Amino acid sequence: xxxxxxxxxxxxxxxxxxxxxxxxxxxxxxxxxxxxxxxxxxxxxxxxxxxxxxxxxxxxxxxxxxxxxxxxxxxxxxxxxxxxxxxxxxxxxxxxxxxxxxxxxxxxxxxxxxxxxxxxxxxxxxxxxxxxxxxxxxxxxxxxxxxxxxxxxxxxxxxxxxxxxxxxxxxxxxxxxxxxxxxxxxxxxxxxxxxxxxxxxxxxxxxxxxxxxxxxxxxxxxxxxxxxxxxxxxxxxxxxxxxxxxxxxxxxxxxxxxxxxxxxxxxxxxxxxxxxxxxxxxxxxxxxxxxxxxxxxxxxxxxxxxxxxxxxxxxxxxxxxxxxxxxxxxxxxxxxx
Amino acid sequence: xxxxxxxxxxxxxxxxxxxxxxxxxxxxxxxxxxxxxxxxxxxxxxxxxxxxxxxxxxxxxxxxxxxxxxxxxxxxxxxxxxxxxxxxxxxxxxxxxxxxxxxxxxxxxxxxxxxxxxxxxxxxxxxxxxxxxxxxxxxxxxxxxxxxxxxxxxxxxxxxxxxxxxxxxxxxxxxxxxxxxxxxxxxxxxxxxxxxxxxxxxxxxxxxxxxxxxxxxxxxxxxxxxxxxxxxxxxxxxxxxxxxxxxxxxxxxxxxxxxxxxxxxxxxxxxxxxxxxxxxxxxxxxxxxxxxxxxxxxxxxxxxxxxxxxxxxxxxxxxxxxxxxxxxxxxx
Ligand SMILES: Nc1ncnc2c1ncn2[C@@H]1O[C@H](COP(=O)(O)OP(=O)(O)O)[C@@H](O)[C@H]1O
Ligand SMILES: [Mg+2]
Numbered sequence: 001x002x003x004x005x006x007x008x009x010x011x012x013x014x015x016x017x018x019x020x021x022x023x024x025x026x027x028x029x030x031x032x033x034x035x036x037x038x039x040x041x042x043x044x045x046x047x048x049x050x051x052x053x054x055x056x057x058x059x060x061x062x063x064x065x066x067x068x069x070x071x072x073x074x075x076x077x078x079x080x081x082x083x084x085x086x087x088x089x090x091x092x093x094x095x096x097x098x099x100x101x102x103x104x105x106x107x108x109x110x111x112x113x114x115x116x117x118x119x120x121x122x123x124x125x126x127x128x129x130x131x132x133x134x135x136x137x138x139x140x141x142x143x144x145x146x147x148x149x150x151x152x153x154x155x156x157x158x159x160x161x162x163x164x165x166x167x168x169x170x171x172x173x174x175x176x177x178x179x180x181x182x183x184x185x186x187x188x189x190x191x192x193x194x195x196x197x198x199x200x201x202x203x204x205x206x207x208x209x210x211x212x213x214x215x216x217x218x219x220x221x222x223x224x225x226x227x228x229x230x231x232x233x234x235x236x237x238x239x240x241x242x243x244x245x246x247x248x249x250x251x252x253x254x255x256x257x258x259x260x261x262x263x264x265x266x267x268x269x270x271x272x273x274x275x276x277x278x279x280x281x282x283x284x285x286x287x288x289x290x291x292x293x294x295x296x297x298x299x300x301x302x303x304x305x306x307x308x309x310x311x312x313x314x315x316x317x318x319x320x321x322x323x324x325x326x327x328x329x330x331x332x333x334x335x336x337x
Numbered sequence: 338x339x340x341x342x343x344x345x346x347x348x349x350x351x352x353x354x355x356x357x358x359x360x361x362x363x364x365x366x367x368x369x370x371x372x373x374x375x376x377x378x379x380x381x382x383x384x385x386x387x388x389x390x391x392x393x394x395x396x397x398x399x400x401x402x403x404x405x406x407x408x409x410x411x412x413x414x415x416x417x418x419x420x421x422x423x424x425x426x427x428x429x430x431x432x433x434x435x436x437x438x439x440x441x442x443x444x445x446x447x448x449x450x451x452x453x454x455x456x457x458x459x460x461x462x463x464x465x466x467x468x469x470x471x472x473x474x475x476x477x478x479x480x481x482x483x484x485x486x487x488x489x490x491x492x493x494x495x496x497x498x499x500x501x502x503x504x505x506x507x508x509x510x511x512x513x514x515x516x517x518x519x520x521x522x523x524x525x526x527x528x529x530x531x532x533x534x535x536x537x538x539x540x541x542x543x544x545x546x547x548x549x550x551x552x553x554x555x556x557x558x559x560x561x562x563x564x565x566x567x568x569x570x571x572x573x574x575x576x577x578x579x580x581x582x583x584x585x586x587x588x589x590x591x592x593x594x595x596x597x598x599x600x601x602x603x604x605x606x607x608x609x610x611x612x613x614x615x616x617x618x619x620x621x622x623x624x625x626x627x628x629x630x631x632x633x634x635x636x637x638x639x640x641x642x643x644x645x646x647x648x649x650x651x652x653x654x655x656x657x658x659x660x661x662x663x664x665x666x667x668x669x
Contacts, residue, residue, distance in 0.1 A: 006446040013433060146429030149395060150486070153423050154447045156394045156414045335351075335396040 003155065007168040010147070016137045020130050024180060027126060031119075032187050039110035039196040050105035057100040061093045103197060112192025113199020116185065116209055123184050124216035124280070131173045131224030132240065138169055139228050140237030149336050162331050166228055166324070173224045177217055185209075215280055215309075222320045229323035232331055247272070265290050266305055272319070278312035340404070341494050341525045342369040342392065347401035349387050349549075361387040363549035365401075369527050369542070374520045376540035376557070377529035378629075380637050384549040385529040389425050389498050406494060419447070422492035424483040427502055432472035436463055436482050439471060440489060449489055457485040462511060476503030484512070488519075495519060497528045501535055513539050537629040547637040557629065564627045564635065569605055571597040571612075572621035579617055586611045598625065 011017060042050070068088035089095055103111045142148050142165070151161055192198045199205075230240040252271055259267035268274040268286040278284035285306045292301035344367040351359045362384040369375045379385050391398040394411030403410045406417040414421075430439050440454040458467045461481040466474070474482065480503050487495060497516075501509050516526050516539055530536050536543055537557060544554040553560050573579045576592045583590040586607065589600040599608055609619045 002445050002448055006442045009438075009442055009445075010431065013431070015433065145431060147431060149425070150428055150430070150443070151446060152395065153393060153425065154418070154443055154490075156411065156418050333397060335390075337390070337396070 003160065003164040004168050004171075007164055008172065010142070011134075011138055011168055011172055014134075014138060014141070016141075017134050020134060021176070024126060024130065028123075028180070028184060028187075031122075032191065035110055035188065036191055036195055038108060039191060040108060041195055042106050042109050042197065046106060046109075047102065050102040053105040054100045054102045057104075058093060061091070061096075061099070065092050103199060106197070110188075110191055110196030111199045112189055112196065113201055113205055115192075116188065116205075117212060119188055120181070120185070120209065120212055120216065121280070123181055124212075124219065127173075127177045127180065127216070127220045128223040131177075131220045132227035132244070134173065135169055135224040135227030136231035136240030137237040138231075139165060140231040140235070140240065143232070143235050143336075152336065158332055159328065162232070162328060166225065169224055169228055170221055174217065174221060177220050181213060181216075211282065212280065215282070218313075219276065219280060219316075222316055225320050225324055229320070229327035232327035233323070263290060269305075269307065272315075274307055275312040275315045278307035279309050279316060282309050283307065284312075339371050339407070340368055341371050341373075341406055342367060342527060343402070343404045344368075344388065344392065345402045347388060347391060347403065348399040349384075349391055349396060350399055361549055362391065362398075365546060365549060366551050366554075367544050368554070369525060371525050372520070372523070373542045374516060374526045374528065374540045376536035376543040377527055377546065378531070378533065378536050378543055378633060379529075379546035380531055383546045383637070385546060386426050386498055387549075388546070389423070389496060389529065393421075393423055393425060393496070395425065419490055420493040421496065422487035422490050422494070423496040423498075424487045424500065425496075425498045427476075427480060427499075428483045428486070430471045430479065430482065433470060435468050435470055436474070436478075436485075437467040439482065440467075440486060443486055444489055447490060449491075453489055453491070457488045460488060460515065461485045462508075477505055477508050480504055481508070484515070493524060495524050495526045497526070499529055499531070501530060501532055509535065533628070533630040533633050543629070545633060545636055552636045553632070561627050561629065561632060564632045566600055566625075566627070567602045568598055568600045568625040569602055569608060570621065570623040570625055571599050571608060571619060573597065573612055573617045573619055575617060578615075579612055582611055582615055582617070583608070596621070 064084075065088060068084040068091060071084050072088060085091060093099060103109070103114065139148075148161070152158065155161055189198070227240045230243045231237050233239065234243070252273055256267055256271065259270065264270075266286070266288055268288075274284060274286065283306055285304050287303055288305060289303050291305060292303045344365060347362050347365045347367075348360070349362040351361055353359070365384065365388055367377070367388070377385055377388075387396065390396045391401075392403055392405065392410055394414050405414060406420060408414065408417050434442070436458065437454060440457065441451055443449075444451050444454055455464065455467075458464045461484050463478065463481050463485060466478065471479065471482065480500060484497065484500055487497065495516075500512055504512060513535070516528065520526055528536070528540065540557055542555065543557050543560055545552050545560075553563075555563075570593075571579070571590075572595065576595070576597055579597055580590045580592060583597075583599055588602060588608070588611075590597050602608060605622055605624070608622060612619055
C-alpha cells in the first residue's frame with residue numbers, strides 16, 4: 001500500500017502526465033466551446049417547420065414505396081421513367097432503421113442524443129492514446145533515470161515493485177478516464193438541455209451509451225497495459241512508440257497490401273484495428289468479394305463476414321496478457337544497470 | 338566476529354552485441370565482518386560496482402555464493418533489506434522533486450517514518466537545501482542526497498559506492514567524519530573507492546580488486562606491512578663509500594640522488610653502527626614505509642610503464658595467482 005502511494009506521487013508528478021491532462025482538458029474545452037457557440041435552442045417556428053419537413057420526407061418515402069409496388073404490378077401509369085429497386089421492401093419506410101425526424105431538419109442545433117456516441121468515441125480515442133503514452137513513459141523514464149534501481153535497493157522485490165507500478169498506472173488511468181468521461185458527457189448533456197435539444201434520452205439510449213462507455217474504458221486500460229509492457233520490455237518509452245509505429249506501418253499497411261496481393265481471405269480478421277473496432281462497437285462486418293469467388297451463381301453470396309465482440313475481446317486480452325506476462329518475466333531476470 | 342557480507346567465487350560476465358563478452362568479475366571473494374569500515378579498492382573498471390550490484394540483486398551473477406547479514410543474496414535479500422542502506426554508482430534522482438520529497442517518497446515506499454527524512458538531511462548537511470529541486474543540485478549535493486537515502490533506514494550495514502565522487506575537500510572530510518561516527522555507533526560500512534588516501538584514512542580493513550579478482554585483503558596496516566620491504570632512506574657525507582660499507586655488511590644499498598636507499602634492514606641501528614664505526618655519521622635515517630598507494634599501484638600493476646598512458650584494462654594480477662590474504666596467510 002505504501003508502495004502504491006509512493007508510486008501515485010511519482011506518477012502524478014510526471015511532467016508528461018500533467019501535459020497530457022492539460023491537453024485533455026484543452027481538447028475538451030475547445031470542443032465544448034465550439035459546440036456551444038454553434039448551437040442554439042430552436043424557436044417554435046423552427047421546430048414546426050422542421051416537423052413539417054420531416055413529415056414531408058416520410059410521406060415522400062411512402063409514396064415512392066407505393067410507386068415501386070405499383071411498378072412491379074405493372075399498374076403504374078406509363079410516363080414515369082423513375083427507376084426502382086428490384087426488391088421494393090428495400091425502400092419500405094417500415095423497414096428502415098430510422099426515419100427522418102424533426103431534428104434532422106434543424107440546422108445549428110446540437111442534439112445530445114444524436115451526438116453523444118461520436119463524442120464518446122472521440123474521448124475514448126484520446127484516452128486510449130493517453131493511456132498508452134502515459135503507461136509507456138511512466139515505466140520507460142523510471143527505468144532510464146535509475147528510479148527503478150533506487151526503489152529496488154529499498155525493496156528488492158522486483159515483481160512487487162513492477163506490479164505496484166502497473167497497478168498504480170491502471171488505477172490512475174481508470175479514475176482519470178471515469179472523471180473525464182463523466183465531466184465530458186455531463187457538459188454536452190447540459191449543452192443539449194440549455195442550448196440545443198436533448199433528443200430522445202430513453203433507457204435504450206443510456207444502455208447503449210453505457211455499453212460503449214464500458215467497452216471504451218476496457219480498451220483504455222488495455223492500451224495502458226500494452227504501453228507499459230512494451231516500454232518495460234524495451235527499457236525505453238520510445239520502444240513502445242516505435243513498436244506502435246512499426247506495427248501500424250508494417251502490418252496494418254504493408255501486411256494488408258501483401259494479403260491483398262496473395263489474395264488472402266478475410267484480411268481484416270488479422271488486423272488489430274478491426275478487433276478494436278469490433279470490440280468498441282459490439283461487432284463489425286467486413287466485405288470481402290473473394291468470399292463469393294467460389295460460390296455458384298444459384299446461391300446468393302453476400303460477401304460479408306463479421307467479427308463478434310467476444311472474439312475481439314479475446315484477441316485483445318490475449319495480446320495484452322501475453323505482453324504483460326513477457327514484461328514481468330523479462331524484468332524478473334534482467335540486469336538493471 | 339560475524340560476517341556481514343560474504344562473497345565467494347563471484348563471477349559476472351556481460352554480453353553485449355557491440356563488444357561481445359566481458360568478464361567484469363572473475364571469481365572474486367570478499368569478507369566484511371561486523372563493525373568494520375571496509376575499504377573496497379580498485380582501479381576504474383576493475384569490477385567494484387558490478388560486485389556491489391550483484392550483491393544487491395541488481396545484476397544476476399553467473400556463479401558464486403553471497404550472503405548479506407547472514408541471508409543468501411539475492412534470494413533472501415528482502416528479509417534483510419530493511420537493515421541495508423546502499424548506494425550503487427551515482428544514483429539518479431527525479432529532477433523535478435525536491436531533495437526532501439525524494440526522500441519522503443523512499444521513506445514511504447520502505448515504511449520508514451517520514452520524520453526520519455529531516456534527520457538524514459541534517460546528517461549529510463543538506464537541511465538548508467532540502468526544499469530545492471534535485472535538478473539544481475551540484476554533483477556533490479546529489480551525492481549527499483544519495484548517502485542520505487542510504488541512511489534513511491537507519492541501517493546496520495551501509496554500502497557506499499564511491500561516495501567521494503564529486504565532493505569538494507570539505508565534503509570528503511565530512512563524509513569521512515560521518516562514516517566514522519556511524520561506525521562508532523555500530524554500523525558496518527563497506528565503501529568502494531579508487532582514491533587510496535581516502536581508504537587509508539578511514540578504513541580499518543581493505544580488499545583490493547584488480548580485473549575482477551581479489552589481489553589483497555586484510556587489515557590495512559597488515560596489508561601495508563606485507564609490502565614493507567624494510568627500506569630506509571639514509572643521508573651521509575660520502576654516499577659511494579657508504580654503499581661499499583653497507584654491501585660488506587650484507588645490506589642492499591643504492592644511491593638515490595643525494596641520499597641512499599638501504600634495503601633488507603631488520604634493525605636500523607645496524608646502519609648507523611656500520612657507518613659510524615668507519616667515521617661516517619648518519620645525518621638522516623628514515624624508514625620508507627609503503628603507503629596504500631604504492632601497494633595498490635604495485636598490486637594492480639598500474640605503475641609498470643609510467644611513460645605509457647595506462648589503459649583501464651591494463652591492470653594486472655599479481656605474479657601467478659598469488660593472493661595476499663592476511664587473514665588467512667598467503668596462498669599461491
Ligand atoms: N552493463 C555492462 N555491459 C557491459 N560491460 C559492463 C557493464 N557494466 C560494467 N561493465 C564492464 O565491467 C567492468 C567492471 O565495471 P565496474 O564494475 O563498473 O567497475 P568499477 O566500478 O570498479 O569501476 C568494466 O570493464 C566495464 O566495462
Ligand atoms: Mg564503479
